Amino acid sequence: MDIQHRHIEVFRAVMTAGSVTGAAALLHTSQPTLSRDLARLEQLLGYALFERERGRLKATARARALFDEVERSFQGLARVIERAQALGRDEDAELSVLSLPALSHALLPAALATLLGEHPGARIDITPAEPPLLDAWMSEQRFDLGLAEQATPLPGVRVEPLLEADEVAVLPAGHPLAAHARLALADFNGQDFISLATDDPYRREIDARFAAAGVARRLRVQTHSAVAVCELVRAGLGLAIVNPLTAHACANEGLVVRPLAVSIPYRVSALIPLHRPAQPLVAALVSALRCARPQAWRQSA
Incomplete structure (x- = not known):
């Protein structure tokens, strides 16, 4: 069976328009050409798709069943095309x-x-x-x-x-050290301090800096979360050194951020x-x- 895509297009146009004349207008072709393609499709199928009554076409039950399948296929193709175009625009990615x-x-x-x-x-x-x-x-x-x-x-x-960027100090609002524009490691001497967890690489580096400077802090609370560190500082439980992203995201009423005099990248x-x-x-x-x-x-x- 040598049914071609144009035969299905002709059939769909006739079903949609309701007449050969209307289908020819939809497909921008001549009525005789369309009639030949439609007759060829019926010949290839081995059964009539339309009944001819006084020059008018009436779809058979087989034609209506075939049209339902054609519409599902065309709708699926339209979705494929729409999806392909959307992917090109990074839509729905x-x-x-x-x-x-x-x-x-x-x-x-x-x-x-x-x-x-x-x-x-x-x-x-x-x-x-x-x-x-x-x-x-x-x-x-x-x-x-x-x-x-x-x-x-x-x-x-x-x-x-x-x-x-550099790590920064976070302090409770109203803390005496909040009046400083920049904090040195020595400013933390004897202060209550909130630390990151012992396995955090920044915790290890901060501890090494204080040890090298001979500065002793009172390590009261530790946590894995930098956000939790900031909230503990806000509650007045101590000072801390955290990454600048979290510090500035958490800085508002009750918490102030100050740069350090030393660089901890x-x-x-x-x-x-x-x-x-x-x-x-x-x-x-x-x-x-x-x-x-x-x-x-x-x-x-």
């Missing part, structure tokens, strides 16, 4: 992001506002995780993009620096899987993340 909780709280919101303003049809799935789970999932190529601090090389992952990196199908929106989000940093921060080279 889905982007999966694996992020440290602190970064999903303090860095991602502003960047996503920019991204979704440019790609309103995009959908973002954010999963918070801490190392070593974050490192393992990125190595397994489970996510389109990862966000981490001081990222170390991972198998199957490209590490791309995003930004660098804080770095954020993008983790891009090398063996996962490329997602076009990754580059757009990375760009938005870089632009989301405060202007005073210096970008990593």
Whole structure:
């Protein structure tokens, strides 16, 4: 059977228009040409699709059943075409992001506002995780993009620096040291101090700096969460040193942020899987993340 696509188009046009004349107008062709194509389709099928009554066409039951199937096929094709065009415009794109909780709280919101303003049809799935789970999932190529601090090389992952800034001090509003424009390590001597957990790399570096300076703090509370550190400081339980992203995101009534007289660099990196199908929106989000940093921060080279 040699039924061609144009035969189905002719049949659909006749069913839609209700006449050969109307179908010829829809297809921008002549009535005799269309009549020949329709007759050829009936010949190939081996049964009549229309009854001819006084020059008019009346669809048979077989024609109506065939038309239902043709319409379902054309509607499906239209959806395929619409989806293909949308993918070209990055519409309905889905982007999966694996992020440290602190970064999903303090860095991602502003960047996503920019991204979704440019790609309103995009959908973002954010999963918070801490190392070593974050490192393992990125190595397994489970996510389109990862966000981490001081990222170390991972198998199957490209590490791309995003930004660098200095750690900052956070103090309860009204604390005497809040009057200082900048805090030296010696200012923390004898002060109640809220720390990150002992396995946090920034906790280890901060402790080493104080030890080298001979400054003794009263370590009262520790936690894995930088957001929790800020809230504990706000409650008046002590001072702390945290990353500037979280500090500035949490700074409002009851909490003040001050720079340190020493530089303790804080770095954020993008983790891009090398063996996962490329997602076009990754580059757009990375760009938005870089632009989301405060202007005073210096970008990593």
